[in-house]
Amino acid sequence: MGLPEFARVSEQVLSELGIEQKRGTVSLVPDERTIRYYLAEGLIQPADEKQGTASVFAYKHLLQLVAVKKLQAEHLPIRKIRELVTDKDEQQLESLLGVNASARKGTDDKEAKRYLESLLAPSMSFGGIQGAPQETAPLSPAAEAPRSDSSVSWQRVEIEPGLELHIRSDYKPAVAARTKGLTERIRTAISRYWRERQ
């Protein structure tokens, strides 16, 4: 994108992120003049590409600009901002802006689970954990342990058309209190399955 569009997009991103600054010595929105000033100060890298005489700005430049405005809003001096923003790659800038740590903001409540599964993946040998985590939600504590025993067998029990339970021959019915939790887990598993199909 060219400079005018760059200014417009960054203004939009800033307002979406809720970054604002009291009107004072620094400008509230990054107009084209401000962007040229940041370029001259080295806070934003020069565009890598040109179209004729116009500079073409990319995602990284946008991250740099938004980071500068965010840090200004936190009253950091330019010297400190330069230190934090220059020579950072896109990922580092994203984490500076907090757009990576989004779990707390409710955008993806399965991030913790996927992360924990990734920690187990290299050392754990039993299947399914990485490929299809949703289907392997433990139904009983025993299902957590890897099984190599070939003497166990599985039986299918139809609950209603289209829904079956698979029960391992050595599975013992849960005690009363756990049955309640079990019902809830089955319900959760079914609704999650549906959500993901849609």
Next chain:
Amino acid sequence: MTQQYPKIEFFTTREKVLAGREQTIDVLIRITPPDLDLENTKRTPLNLSLVLDRSGSMAGDKMVRAREAAMYCVDQMLPTNRLSVVVFDDRIDTLFPSEPVTNKKSMKDLICRIDARGSTALHEAWVRGGLTISDLLLERGINRVLLITDGQANVGITSTDEIVTQSLALFQRGISTSTIGIGADFNEDLLLPMAQSGGGNAWHVVEPQDMQRIFQVELDGLVAQFAHTVSLSLIPSDGIRIADVLNDFELTETGRYRLPNLQAGSALDIVVQLKMGAQAVGSTLRLLDLRMGFTPQDQNTADVVKSAFSVEFVESNEDLAVNHEVVKAVQFLMNARARREAMERIDRGDFAGAQVVLGQSIAATQAVCAPFASMEAVVEECASLEEVAKFLDNRNQDGMSRKKLAYAAYSRRTGKIS
């Protein structure tokens, strides 16, 4: 419900500061979150996983007490809370997966049967504990793994750096970690940073019979947690310089101070030393602007509180009363630094040096706090320092001495009650 904000107060040793000379002054910043309104506030929803060490070294009294503490935990929780228990040695078992705490008896029956055996697969057990609660993360409650161990990680991933990094990453994804180390043989250099990066608390249980009390403090803390992800920026005015922040907080990526979680009704004391040039008699100067970001427990977006501190400069302030709270806060934070210096000396084998450092701290505390020596906190602080200094006479107790120093320093810096 309208959002309540923490109260921010500033104190100097004397209410007014001497004019006409260059100086460095101590400023106590006291941050007091609002009290828990028990009548109008619902208790923070909890989603908790107890990860309990059952390795061979836990055998005997420790295992008995740990079981008791876990059962106590079951008793304290509400039917709307969720709990899972994971037990580990070199093998890891989910005693029961995450469930609403509705049938306490059957949960306690299962806990009752935990026995000690095997070695310590600490890392994987922690991950598995996290997994048990990761399916139904509470967006506005607390999702926490509480890891209880007396040993060193010796099966699976054992690198401290790796585990601490993962603990921070998991916290950023919504699950915090608290750690309870029992006795003298666990690795405090793992459990302390794991809890600090993990957004939880670190506890040291010296005697097995203290276990239940620590559980109580942790559970009370969970219920009373006011805000997490707390950071502070201090912006001195022109001509003023921050010489030191005695709490030695870690910095965030944006250079702000990373503060501990805020607990309802429990104040956090921060001491900043400000260096300044000579000021005119009768002038009032704005020294410092403060901006604290935090995420209230019952919300999922960050909030900010701002404040500023001004002080009046006078020709003489001798007749103004000395603020004991400021003197005490400064000394206790200096003692926290002394404790860590003593730890470093212990690590180098310089036990006599460690004793000297602690001895100097005791003497300084007694001298500085003499006008209010009977204050309970002062008596406790001196007793705590003297206990470790005496412990160091016994070479068999080095591990315990180091742990006592580590946890006392941590609790002074972060305002945690131990």
